[in-house]
Structure formats: C-alpha cells, structure tokens
Amino acid sequence: MRISLLAGLMVLLTSLAALAQQASAQMALDEPAPMQSLLQEQSAVILKSSRKTIAPAIAAIAGSELPQAQAVLQAWQVKALWMRKSDGLFFRGEKLESKSYRLFDFDSGEVIGEFPKSDLKQIKPNSGIRAMIATALVQFQLSDPDPVRRQEALLAIERAPAAALLAPLRASIETEPDAGIKARKTRIAQLLTIAHDADEARRVETINAMSGDLGLDVRATLNPLVATQLQAFGGAVPEGLNIARAVMPGDDALSRDAAYGLLVGAKLAPPLVSKDEIRTTLAAHIDGGKVGGVPIAQLNTDEARARAYAALVAAEMAPAQITEAEVTQSLNDHIFAEVYHEPSQAITTAAEAALTSIDTQVVIGQTVDLTLDALSLASIYFLAAIGLAITFGVMGVINMAHGEFIMMGAYTGYVVQQVIPNHTVSLLLAVPLAFAVTFAAGVAMERLVIRWLYNRPLETLLATFGISIALQQLAKNIFGTQARPLTAPGWLDGAWIINDVVSISYIRIAIFMLALIFLGVFLFIMRRTRLGLETRAVTQNRAMAGSMGINPERVNMLTFGLGSGIAGIAGVAIGLFAKVTSELGSDYIVQSFMTVVVGGVGNIWGTLAGATMIGFFQKGVEWLNPSNTLAAQTYMILFIIVFIQFRPRGIIALKGRAAGD
C-alpha cells in the first residue's frame, strides 16, 4: 500500500515534471513531502501509541529508506514529535518560552512557525515503545560515521539481541571501515544467526563454526537452544516435538514426588492431599469434640488423623486421599520426557555437540586458571612465611608477633602513601622503608626480650604473643578499627586476560615475582654472604661458632632483624590486595607457621614446597566446594594434622646432626 502510494507520488511527480519542467523544483516542495505522507498514513497507529499495535508504524518509518527516517525516530523517542491539531500533520517541536513550541518540518528541515501548546498534541511513547524505537534506530547507528556511535549500537544489540537486527547488522559489515569493529560485528552477527536466523542450515553451520569458542557470549547464546522442559504425556508423545530424552520417574533426574507433581501441574492427575490440608480439613469439621468419630485429643498422630480423615471422606465431607497405588498407576500411565524449547532437532543436536566441545575446552581452561590461582595463593603464603623461615626455621625462635610485623609493613605502606600521592613512587619508597621499620622493631625485640629466653622456647612463644596483642592494640589505637586503603599503582590494576576462562590479575603476578625474588635473596644471603655463613654456624653450634671468633649475639640480632624486615616487605605486598587492618597479620600467622612446619624447619626449599602444597590443596578444596572458603581452610588444617603424622619433620627434613631435637 505504501509502495503503491509512493509509486503514485512518483508518477504524479514525473508527470508534473513533464508538464512544467521549469517549475518542477518549486512544485515538488508544494506537494505533500514523502515522510509527512508516510506519517499521515500511520497517523492512527502513532496517535494510539499502544505497544501492541505500534510495530508496523515503526517498521514503516525505519524501512522507508528515506534520509529523514532517523531524525523522525529520534524525535519520537525523546518525545519531541508533535501533531498540529488543525491539519493532523506531524512536526518536530522545540520548546520556547511561554508554553509555545517552534515546529520543524521533517522533510525540508525548515521552521514552520511557532504555535501555542493548546494547538498541538505531543506524541508520548511509553517505555516499551521507546525500546522498540531504539531497536529500530540501531540500524542507522550501525553505519553512523562516528565509531563510538557504532560501538554503542553493537553494545545495544548485545544487551537486547533481536531477530530484526540481524539483517541491518549483516548489511553493515561490508562497509565497516574499522577492522576491530568489523570483527565484533561479524561475531555478533554470528551469534544473532545462531539465535534468530530463519534459515536452519545456516544456523547449524554457524553453530559448528563457533563450537570451539570459549567466549561467555557463545555459551549464553547456545544454552537457551538446549534448554529443556520436563513434560508428561498421557499415552504416546505427540509428533513434531523435539525430545531430548525420555525420563523414568524414580531416576536421579526425576523423583517420584516431582513426577507426580508434574502430573498434577498439567492437570493429568488429582492432587495429593497434604498433611497440612488434612489438618485444616479436620479442624474445619470438629463436631462435639470429635472429628469423624475420633476424639480431638487423640489426633496427635498421623495414623489417628488418617482414620478421622477417612471417616470424613466416607461421609463425603472431604476429597478422597490419593493412595500410593493410585500414584503408581498414574505414573505408569504417563510418559515423561525432557522436551527442547527449540523445535528443530538439527539445531539442538549441533548446539549440544558444540557445548560439549566448549565444555571440554572450559575444563582445560579452568584447570589452568586454578593452577594459576593456586600458584598465586602459594606465593602469598610463601611471602608471609619466608620471614618466619628465617626466625623460626633457622634460629628456632618462635615469634608470634611475626604477623604484627607484616601488619606494620602494610601500615608503613599506607602512611607513605598519605605523604606521597604518586602511587608508583610511594610503593618504591615503601618497600625499603617497611624493611627498615620492621628490621628495627625486630632488632629491638630480640635485644629486649628474645635474647633472654633462648633456651625456653615455650616462654618465647608466650612473651612474643604478649608483644603481638600489644602491637595489635597499638595499631588499633593509632589507625582505628576500619580498614585503610593501600592502593596499588595504576600499572598493577587490571588483569592479564587470556580468554573468558583463564585470567590472572597483575597484582598476583607481581606477588609471584616478588616471592621468586625473595627466594633468590634468601638463598644469596644464606649461601654467599658473611652473615649467612655466620648464621649457619651459630645455628649449628653456638659455642663453637663463638670460639671461632663469631659474635653469636650480634649474628642472632641481625638474623632476627632480617627475618622481621622481610616480613615488613611482605606486609606491603599483602596490603596491596588485602584490607589493611590491625588483624591483617593474625589472619596469616597460623598459616605461616603451618607452611614452615609442613615444609620442614630449617630449609627454604621446604618452606617453598610447604607453601605450594598448602596453596594447591586449599584451591583444590575450594574448587570442589566453591561456595565455602571457610570449609577449605578447615579441611586444609585437618589435612596438615594428618600430614604431620606421616612426615613429622616436614616435607624436606634435615638429616643427621643438623636435625637436632
């Protein structure tokens, strides 16, 4: 109809042109313009402005291929479409002062004039209609010269994929100048094809083409295709349904109760009378202290209630109960099957196959991801424990305040960040500063307390615990109880995303690198420096080392300071991803001791192995039971207790005289 009218117009125009060539341009303007006539044609629907009937009007405008279409739709969408009551013509209105509007013609773009509001009627699309207009506008935006607008349009399609968008999207791929946007358009077009294309063969082909893709969007597109609904059929399954599989009641997938519930829901079987209903019915039929001949006081067992209810049923005062035999009969009389929502079998088969192959890929990806996670957790434990590996592992001093040294390091980082706003500079400064602060604290503690308790390890434990609670409370008094932010510099933000399954944040990579550096530094100090040599000598035989000219007190002091200083640096690293609170250290202290004990005291490789084992074990349990990280820690501790049974001296045990006792 529209086309015939357009054709009529064209004919009219050409004949007019033939008749009066010199005046043709002037004449054309006088004629009703194409967009205006189109709007006039749809006038009734547009004025009605109902979501149910508006679709043809929007389609007519969007599909008119007139250059003004986009402007009309945009005006409509923002409620700037006005109708002049005198002649019913549509214009774009612009509000002026004093309740009058300046109208613009869509076809010529010229100002028509200014009119008071009472002469006009505003077209107000509701939100449903605006959404439909937005969908229609997408096709214009897809070939907009501004790439940002095109990206927006693609985002809109991703958010609300619709069959209608497929054709304009495909059409816009060819002319797309930007390679990145073109790839994205192609991908979205493929996804739309899978979901909405009318051509089945093409859908299957596209599904097969995308079957190795790990993207979440692919799975989100494929999953609705294989969605099933459990249905019950009396007798044979009707033809034309796409059956996924038949199900027997009592299988794992379908319990008998659920199956019967399905029958009741489909009105294929009478509902069971529940215990609550029995109770309500009984309560409604109390008659002189009795129900169905049974005294009320006796109704406190299910058996007595059943008797009373049976009496009510016999008196036709209540619906009969369904017996177990009747349930079995109904279940036997029906066939249960999972039916695909998608009617085409070819598509569901292809989608199932694609999902299976994607799942395999996802499992591989998840394994890799889990391994990375576990490695990163292991490096965090290693960082927290490496200072302890020196003080506890090498010196045999148990320092319960180790966690508070970690906390001091983190707070040092926070304070430095308050003074120096540049995160990179402040971080680089915080690391040596944290080392200095905790080194000093460690040396002070060794001088004042630990030195006096070297042959009383249990008392060292308690004394350092006293220091630990004092330091924790001091931190609380200074910094308050709420968490303080220690912000990572910008270049550590974000994550290295390999695909939608495998990703790892840069901070975790940095911590992993830091752990490796610490390992190297530790090995270097212990094996290649004078301090390391003296430390090992004092550890092995204090008296002998002393007689060889080593000052054991000085060595102990420096070694303890070194271990504490490393804890401080670890604190800066941990503070970058954990909340900096006064309890930061105590969250790690038990795990750190576990790491050292499990790994084997006195051996840095043991600490490394212990951290790796604990990290992997904890991540493994979390993977088995993802909702519950608390359970993972519980199981980890249980595991460690059992592990100690088999290797009481840890993974890597010192042998011979060095093992001592």
Added chain:
Amino acid sequence: MSDSFLKRNPSVLIFLAVLALFVLAVTLLAEGAGAGVISTSFVKTLGKTLCLALVAVAMDLVWGYTGILSLGHFAFFGLGGYMIGMWLMYARTQAIVMSSLAEASIPATESEITDAIGNQIFGVVGSSEFPLIWIFADSLVLQLVLVVAVPGILALVFGWLAFRSRVTGVYLSILTQAMTLGLALYLFQNDSGLRGNNGLSGLQNLPGMDHVPQATLSIWFFWASAAALALGYLFAAWIVSGKFGSVLRGIRDNEARVRFLGYSVEGYKLFIFTVTAIIAGIAGALYYPQAGIINPAEIAPVASIYLAVWVAIGGRGRLYGAVIGAVFVSLVSSWFTGGQAPDVNLGFYTLKWVDWWLIVLGLSFVLVTLFAPRGIGGLVDLWSERRRPDRHGADLGPGAGALREKEASK
C-alpha cells in the same frame, strides 16, 4: 590415704577454705539469696570467673605440670558449652513451640512439633532441618554425656595422632592452635549445624524453670561452678601429688629420660591431655549458661592463648597459681575493658583504659615472663622459703630441666 594426702598438700585445704568462705560471702551478699549488695549480673560474672579458674587448673595440669603448651583447651571449653547449649536451646524452644501449638484446634503430631522447633532454631541460617549432630538434643542426660564425651574424644584422637608421631614443644603448640582455628572456622559455617556465627543464644533461661527468677538461678550456677572448681581442684591435686604426678613432672623436665626409664610417655601425655580436655568441657558447660550466648568467636585461637597467659601470670606448676591468675586477670580485664576504670589525663593525651588495657596486659605479660617466671603464685614462695634452708639458688625455669643453678654449674 585421704588424711595423708591432705597432710602432704596443706595448700588444698587452704584453697578449699578460702573458696568456701568466698561462696558463703557472695551468697549472703547476693541479690537472689540475701542482702542484695552484689547485683545478679556480678554474681554471674563471679560464677563465670570460677569456671575460668577451673579451666585454668586444667591448663596448669597440662602445661605447668606436664609441659605441653596446649593452645586448644579453650576449644574444648567451647565444645562443652555448645553441647549443653544444644539441649538448653532445644528444650526451651520446644516449650515455646508447645505452648503456641497448644492453642491450635487439633493437637500437633510429633513430626509437626519437631519441624516447628527446627524452624525456630535454624530459621536464622536459612534451614529448618535438624542436622544429625542434634540427634540427642532432646535428652538432657545424653547431652550431659556429650559434654564429657565430645571434648574427651576429640582430645583423645588428636592427642593420639600428635603424641604418637612425637610432635613436641612448640610444634605441638602450633598444631593445637591449628586444630582450634580449624574448629572455629568450621563452626563459623552456616552448614556446620550449629547456627554458624549466630551461635546458640538464650542459654541463660533454664527450660521448665521459668518461675525461678534470674537472681536465684545465678546463685545456683554460682554454687555449681564453685562445687565444680572445688572437685576439679581436689582431683588435680590428687593427680599431681602421687607417683603419677612425679612422672608428669619428669616428662616436663626431660621427656627422653623418662622414656628411657621405661615409662610410656605417650600414654601419660594422652591421659592428661584427655582428662584436662574433659575438665575444660565441664567448665564450659557451666560457663555458657551463665554467659547466655556462645558463638564460634569464643573458640578462636587467641582465647586459648589468653588461657595460657592467665596461668603464666598466676604461676605455672602450682594449682592455686592457675586459679589466682585466672581470677585476677579476668576480673581486672573486665574492670578495665568494662569502662569502669577512670581515664588517666596526661595533659596532652587522655589515656582511655578501654583502648590501652590490652597493651598494658601484653607488656606486663612480657615482663612477667622475663622477670617473674613463677608469676603471682611466686609471692607465696617468698613467705614459705624463709622457713626452709636455702639449698641451691634459683632454678633455671621449667624449660631448662630440673637442674638448679648450682647443680647445673658443677
């Protein structure tokens, strides 16, 4: 036997006499039974303190006498509390549910009652099913058995695993601390069956005793706590006074030597570890009805370390020291942290004890460890040693063996 036992341990008689006097005084002065000088809440505080003293005695047995620094005894204490709390909560909820269901026109069936109780108790963690561990919750007798059995069996299994693989010293401390942490984390979960971090609450109300005012109940619990402390103290004194006690001290001072003498060191340790766990469980079962609420935070490892702190400050290796430490530190702590202590104005800074008490406690603990390893109880020695000839000089402390200074330097 009993005669000679008391004769050999005069401190037991003194302790019992002091305890009896204390109980008498509190009873006469309390709101529930007498003058009303002491408020009900303070009677509860005193009753709780006696329970803490009992668990400190247990800690002293295992640490001061046997040398096992267990950082898990407060977990056993909490488990005892959970076990009695299950019955208290179940029975009380049952009474409430019964009275509300009694108004219905049809009497409720067993399963309806159970469902209603389950809904009441577990609604807060989004469940209404009774977990398996609540299977005995309706029976007071069985739950009382569990108060003893659960900490006892846990200690037995854990101790057997730990001692047979010869985990000693600080390693054992760390391992017990890990056990405590594991238990606390487990109880923090909502699906642990013990209401997650909500814990059990409303324990101060004894089921079926609604007509008895809290003032009277608090006195009853105070008496029960005092009786338990007296019995526990007698039991502990009896254990450490005989040959058995000598072996325990031998293990503390030199485990290898005792083993070479032919004693089954692991058996002794396991026995003392389990028995003290049971005492801790009983103390917990008396403590939490007075506290009214128990949640997993009570079991956190730090609580067990505080227990060690009390014993150390009171004086290890002497039972009255443990009691003095627990009573002194916990009462002083609650005085300082309760906001009753006056703030100290230093001119430039006002010292608020609520904030600074823990620092003072931590530092004084370091000082006690360094300078007064015998704790407050060591003051008694100043008096008793004056009556004895000074034979040897200062000892080297429990960790360095039984040698005294002069013997060691020979």
